[in-house]
Amino acid sequence: MKKFFGEFKKFITRGNVVDMAVGVIVGSSFTAIVNGLSNFILKPLINWVLALIMGANSLDKVFTMLQPAYKDIVNEAGDVIGQEIDLANSIYIDWGSFINAIINFFLIALVLFTIVKIINKVREDGAKLKKRKPTKEEKKGMKALGIKRSNKEAVAAYYADKEAKAKLAEEEAKAAEAEKARLEREANPTTEDLLKKILSAIESK
Numbered sequence: 001m002k003k004f005f006g007e008f009k010k011f012i013t014r015g016n017v018v019d020m021a022v023g024v025i026v027g028s029s030f031t032a033i034v035n036g037l038s039n040f041i042l043k044p045l046i047n048w049v050l051a052l053i054m055g056a057n058s059l060d061k062v063f064t065m066l067q068p069a070y071k072d073i074v075n076e077a078g079d080v081i082g083q084e085i086d087l088a089n090s091i092y093i094d095w096g097s098f099i100n101a102i103i104n105f106f107l108i109a110l111v112l113f114t115i116v117k118i119i120n121k122v123r124e125d126g127a128k129l130k131k132r133k134p135t136k137e138e139k140k141g142m143k144a145l146g147i148k149r150s151n152k153e154a155v156a157a158y159y160a161d162k163e164a165k166a167k168l169a170e171e172e173a174k175a176a177e178a179e180k181a182r183l184e185r186e187a188n189p190t191t192e193d194l195l196k197k198i199l200s201a202i203e204s205k
Contacts, residue, residue, distance in 0.1 A: 016122070038107040062099065067091035136163075147182055 069089035073082045134142065134149065141162075147154045189197075 034108055034111050037111050039106060042107045042111070043100075043104060046107075047100075062096040064093040065090060066093065105181075132205065 065085070067090060069086045070083040071086040071089075072080045073084055075081050134155075138158075139149075142149065142155065142158055145158065147158055149155060
């Protein structure tokens with residue numbers, strides 16, 4: 001029993017289990033926010049526009065009756081004054097509910113896409129700021145050039161110039177390495193290199 005509880009404690013204190021629990025809780029709250037924005041703000045606006053175009057409560061009355069059932073309409077005195085369709089006992093295709101479901105799906109997808117896009121944008125901007133945090137060497141370099149860190153354009157130009165110089169230095173290092181390798185190969189030719197030289201000398205004659 002002690003071993004069992006020891007393993008259970010080890011399991012629940014794992015980082016991935018805690019992260020998963022937090023993700024589930026946050027995901028549930030996030031779903032409530034998305035549904036609230038869709039159901040209580042966006043969807044009523046769309047239904048209002050559709051009602052203006054198609055008539056009041058149009059989506060609630062858009063259905064195809066397959067097998068209607070009727071019920072009596074009774075007045076206050078208890079007299080039957082007519083009949084109306086009993087939707088609870090009728091067989092029909094509810095196009096309005098189907099259209100509402102489609103609208104709800106697209107609204108939730110749109111809201112979710114927008115929120116994720118905003119979150120990703122904030123993360124990207126944060127990553128850029130974190131990446132662009134100047135080091136001590138860069139601070140000294142900007143200070144030597146008289147660049148104030150509050151001047152964003154000057155700082156951006158400083159980083160661009162630094163990146164260009166780093167790229168040029170990298171290209172020069174690669175070229176120097178390639179030249180060194182070529183000279184070393186010429187000084188210590190392989191059998192393949194010797195055969196190529198002999199073949200080239202024969203062809204030249």
